[in-house]
Amino acid sequence: MSFELRDRDLLGRIGRLTVKGKTIETPAFMPVVNPLIETIPAKKLRQDFGCEILITNSYIIRNHFKDVPNLELHKLLDYDGVVMTDSGAYQILVYGEVEVTQDEIINWQKQIGSDISVILDIPTGWDVPREKVEFTVKETLRRAEEALPLIEDTPNLWVGPIQGGRHLGLVAESATRIGKMPFDIHALGSPTEVMERYMYPVLVDMAMTAKLNAPVERPIHLFGAGHPNILAMSVAMGYDLFDSAAYALFAKDERYLTTRGTYLFKDLQYLPCSCPVCRNQSPEDIRDLPRGERQRVIAQHNMHVTMSEMETVKQAISEGSLWDLVETRAKGHAQMTSALKTLSKYSKHLEAGSPGFKGKGVFYYDYHSLAKPEVIRYQNRLVNNYQSPENIDTRILISAPQRKPYSRSREFRKLKEKLAQGKKEIQYCFIAAPYGLIPEYLAETYPASQYQIAEPLDQETIQHTVNNIIEYLEKYPIKNTVIIFRDNEMERELVGKLGEKYPSIKIEELDQTGLSDQILGLIIK
Ligand SMILES: [Zn+2]
Structure with a gap:
């Protein structure tokens, strides 16, 4: 793997990540693609939205296509960008267990040609007793150790997940210990529920603890962070990769994402966006569409606004104004404003990551x-x-x-x-x-x-x-x-x-x- 840093501001950075001869720029947003229900086809995600990387679920693919001979992931998706695969850990979080062993899912990810792959970790989840949290940390570390012989000498990049939930001491321990193993990328597991409940201040503590204890030279991924209003702050905390199905899930409920928050589409009098979807249609035009078609165009808008926010964040890094952007975004939401206060506790760390004068007042x-x-x-x-x-x-x-x-x-x-x-x-x-x-x-x-x-x-x-x-x-x-x-x-x-x-x-x-x-x-x- 090569991960080369080009620019930075706060703990945020612009980098080039190369895997199997393909190079993407980070920070990068990865849309979650389910090959069984493609809200926006993967090929279109690359052509029309500029997605050079996406994430899909190797466990779901295995359940449906296990018997297809010589299955190749990029062919299945009709996509030639970088594909990250999750391992089924999310299904463990939701259903309690999965019908696959770690060895099987690791070999499956190697076999189908995944570019970035994840071991079968045990997500911590939310509202679980401390013993359970300790178990998820320990068991994930044990599985990471066990996975090492299977993943060495493979062209895939391997992700070592960090667990611990809101127990910051355990997050620190988890990050430190997995950081000593030869993984290429780290990921903070299971903040999805924290985000769904808008507990952004908790998210900041978890994310900063993981970041400060993981090896700084490796890319780090924030699982499930995809609302455009959280991206600037997440990048400021030093995260490089983000994934979310929010663009499609929100569209299913006809919710329209903006950097200032989420609207129910039926409440919109105007379309506060200049993406191709919003520029060429009025809210009435979209309301008149058949339901499935309406959801599809809202998903397209949601995807445009997310990708465009990523560009805004990168521009802010390059001109040294990332903090200004974080402040602006935080003011759209009460919990985000609280999160900004929490982030201020880490100002010494943010300062240490920032270069000096960038020519701007x-x-x-x-x-x-x-x-x-x-x-x-x-x-x-x-x-x-x-x-x-x-x-x-x-x-x-x-x-x-x-x-x-x-x-x-x-x-x-x-x-x-x-x-x-x-x-x-x-x-x-x-x-x-x-x-x-x-x-x-x-x-x-x-x-x-x-x-x-x-x-x-x-x-x-x-x-x-x-x-x-x-x-x-x-x-x-x-x-x-x-x-x-x-x-x-x-x-x-x-x-x-x-x-x-x-x-x-x-x-x-x-x-x-x-x-x-x-x-x-x-x-x-
Ligand atoms: Zn739009």
Whole structure:
């Protein structure tokens, strides 16, 4: 196998995965195709929707075509892209057992020419007692070990599933142990039920735990994630492969997917989409179709919107704006917004995965943006690496001017010029949300030089900024501190707190005209 990384943002990445001479780009969405009920034929999925990879179920195929001599999967599906096969583990989850042994299903996947194949793992499922969860983790690991002699030296890529459900300690153990075995790809098992119940915050904890404990150089698959509104966040967590039958299942109930949520088709007055289905027909046209035909065109729309979201996600990675996209998508759904908060807990990990400057300014919408890699990175740099210049005895905290970079603003240059006469060694720091302090010498560097923040600030952002400033002042204490503030909510809060903490601090307020000579006089004194 080769898995080559081309670009990244947060933990998300654009990669090239090669199997049996075929290369696909990741992150990739795999539609679930049932050869017995092809809502959209596989060939059409490739030609009209650009699906270079799909997933089907080797267990179902075996049950129906076991006796067909020399059955070849790609011929059966009439599809020449990459085919992943599941093993029947999902049927174990639903029916409790399957009528096949692991050896049989592994050999079957080899025999029919599957490209990416799965061992017969035991999915954890939901609402099961802890002993049962422990059993699924242990048994999956045992089966993985047992499968190794059967899968070595095969051209297929083999998937080592990770179990543990919502028991994060077990997820971590499962990921660590299977990660030591020579599998090509890993997959987080059974989050489907979590997603069906919209427990997105739980999903984030499960997915992040698995991701952080699995080998980073291997692709990782999130089983059953297919609603377009969850894709951006899942990619941000470092997942590369997704599969779902949602496009077809939702269409059966005449549900229309969008990145902002799901609509019942009968409720739609308009079609908020520009795919070929929606561009050429009105909602009435589609409602007038016979039921089967209507379901078919809704499935086509659902597939278009999912594939198009994947492109949007990749574009966001390439321009370094994946967090913005995740925030936008999360705001469409209350549980997704909660999931975004959960994801913020992992901001240090997301930051570690992000490259630096991608040429784009940073935009802060509200407190959710505090988890952005740029903020985390700036704070680490300031508190841990930034050293105050030596020999200074005075630090002036000044409300950030209107123009960036702050250090080049007229207001600031005037202040500096005047104070230079006093011949004191002074460190200048700008007060700026959400960063806290921006020392003069960082003001011209990214991201301090290129960002925008939506005002008025919310309480969380105000507290965050004030706390950052206090943290810095405590870490790098200095003899004299002067604060020149503007009369706004954040800076009033800051002045109140600093005044209490440091009674000797000099506090001056900027008036409408900015720095008056009178204020300058006070500071110099
Ligand atoms: Zn459409």
